[in-house]
Amino acid sequence: MDFEFIVKMVSTVSVAVIGWIVAHYFTSRRDMANKRREIQTQYLIDAYRKIDGAIEPVQFSKEWCESLQSSFSDIQLFGTNQQIELAHEFAEILLTQEKINQNILKSLLHDLRADLRSELGLESTDSSIGHIRIHETKNT
16 A cells, blocks of 8 residues: 555545534534424523513412412523513513513513514514403303
8 A cells, every 4th residue: 555545545534524524513512402492492582471461360369379480480591681670670670560460471472572573583573462361250
C-alpha cells in the first residue's frame, strides 16, 4: 500500500467523522430548542385559556381556584418578565380585594396573546379580546 493513499483515506474518514459529530451536535441543540419552545408555548396556551375562563366567574369554585393557581404557576415558570409582573400584581390585588380586577387579567391576556402569536408566527393583532360564557339553564 502506498503511504499517500493511506493518508488520503485517513483524512477523508476523519473529515467525515468530524462532520457527522458537528452535524449531530447542532441538530441536537436545535431539537432541544424546538422542544423547549413547544413545551413553553403549550403551557402558555393552557394558562391563557384558564385565565380567559377566570375573567367573569359565576362563582369562586374549587375548580376555578385551582385553574387560576395553575395558570399563575405556569406564567411564573414560562412567562416573560411583563407577564410575571402582571400575574404578581393580580395576585396582590386578589389577596386584598373581594372583587376580581379584570383590567389586570385582560392586560395579562393581551400580553400572553401577543407573545404566543409571535412565537407561533401568526399576524399580530390589536383587537380586543372577547369572552363568552354559556351557562346551563334548568327547566322546571
